[in-house]
Amino acid sequence: MQLNHAQRELTLKIVYYGPGLSGKTTNLRHLHAKASPEVRGRLLTVETHDDRTLFFDLLPVFFSTSSGFKVKVKLFTVPGQVIHNATRRIVLQGADAVVFIADSRRGATADNNAYWRNLQENMKENNLDPSQVPVVIQFNKKDLPDARTDAEIEESRRRGGEAVVGAVALRGEGVLETFHAVAQAAYRRLDTRAHLARNLGLTEAEFLGQIFRRMDLTGTALATMYGRAAGEARSGDGR
């Protein structure tokens, strides 16, 4: 988190981590498509010729609070290929929350575990305490044969403290829910550390509302939480 009181700016960083081809970039593409242009910037991607992420993807989401603070949430993906560990470590620097995109297929379990360990190591390398930085696990590719069942995913949720979301990112299923879970977790952690509500007048409801009222939530459970009408009522428009 970067908090600049003089310029009244707050910048958050959320990193999408996980094995290669688990769907990190797909998540960001879907969020980009669903966010209204007034809250999001361009999706910056640096890919190789075969569509593999080379360095990172970046999607900025931003708004101004009712108290006049500019808030920017930067969503990054790391490159998943094994050889890019140095880049993953750099991108992870200063993360406020992490989404771990796991491949739901049972055959990918070893890979998921390897990258989970890699995440823990790289967090430590960056002086990020894995017990303090919230992580949301997305079980992606739930539609594929050999994928874990809902019961198995539920069991995996019970094994750790992380929030767990099932997803089919290519169809957009679970992507907004994952983002919502990680944004909420990030807010709660920063509120604990920097008292955003007290010091900035930025409540969790406003933080999430500013973002999710400007996203197309059609077909998700979030749609009822962030109705359009409520969105219009608050004017935190930075434009």
Next chain:
Amino acid sequence: MNGASGSGASDGVGASRRESVLQRRLSLADMLDLPSFVEVVRSFSELYRVGIKVMDTAGDKLADVKVGHGDFCSYVFGFPEGRSRCTATVARVKDGPVALVQGARPASGDGAEAAGIIALPCFTGLRYLVMPVRWEGDELGRVILGPFTPEELADLPPSLTDISGVDLSRAHELVARVRRVPERTAAQVLVHFGQVLAALVASGQRAFLATQLHIEAMLETHRELEANNARLAQANTRLKELDRLKSTFLGTVSHELRTPLASIIGYSEMLAEGLAGALNPEQLLYVRTIVEKGESLLNLISSILDLSQIEAGRLRLVMGPVDLGSVIQTAVSSVAPQAQRKGVELEVCLPPLPQPRLAADADKLRQVVVNLLANAVKFTSSGGRVSVVMSEATAQNELAAPGYRVSVEDTGMGIREDQFENIFQSFYQVDGSSTREHGGAGLGLAIVKSLVEGHGGRVSVESEFGRGSRFTVVLPLQPPLSEHGGFSALAPTPSPSGHDRF
């Protein structure tokens, strides 16, 4: 930005490592390739014949193209009052807020409001349009279009005409050179320029971040490799130390083994000679077997001792004038019984005339020849032939100096070419199996190589597998002095990876 804030919330970024560019807020200049951006601005200005300035939030000019208004503005600027009014206007345009305050009003035109364009009047009747450069919700700078002459301007305003000394006809003549355009058209040009700028910033940001991250990733990888190298170097030092300890240990143990063994051989010899009373034939055979096996064990232990001393760098060569021919003859006579027992023919070919002596350690040279001959006999089967040939003292290519060439050739089993390098390593056996046919500890050739190189010579092997081998030793007449001024056998080292050039 970058935690340079007054907030008490310190961030979790590792202090030891450099902050990544991803953590920085980029300026407009970071995200634009300035030379090509200036070209774009120039072509825009020339196309619409209006000046365009682009400035970042710090007030630095990134591009500044003047079209048409230069002469008029200079003329007005030439009057003291004109100068002060001009300075005030320019200050408002360049440094004032891009907001509807301090004389600004919204510019008319499609999309002008969404783009946040404001119109600012000049006291001369001309006009500026100013547009903020926004990127991801941040304001990174401003674009200033103008001054241009608004289409509706009928006559020069009093704020210009009341300046004392202004020649109206001259002013009219010069203002005619300034582009006259409706404000909404100018606003459209600016909106369009904003779109081009956004595209340029997007691709510039991508290129900038990718390049920077590439460098960061390389540095990070480099750091990782250095740490690994340091660990390996440490392990290597430790291994070298262990290796040295091993050599010392071997030397000590070999020495301790030789003393009692010498007694065993000595007493056995006395028994065999009948000093303790006559032995019956069977007893004599047993005792001789003890002596023979004891001697071969002593030889083996001596080799180990030699090699451990060589490896520890402690084997000194005692140099003196040596007649190589007689060294070879002595060596031949010591392996002759062995060859005879095995039914291998031994052949010696020395130069017909006496040859100059060479400076060497005679004992060690004999050991070299004995080791080579003993090996040749060992690996040659009955009915085969082993020959040793010594050249005259002539120039030797390998040494770039005069010297001798001694070849030991056999008709034995031969060595495969892929083994040529290995056979000179200590403890190496071509046949490493426990059931191998030929005995030995695999030290003979390693000792040969160290001793020959200690004399400044070279040893090499040629062989045809199944047909025989030829080992060639080349020795200089005068060995080159080592750095310490003394001579010692060289510890076997892996072939050097390169020489210092400077």
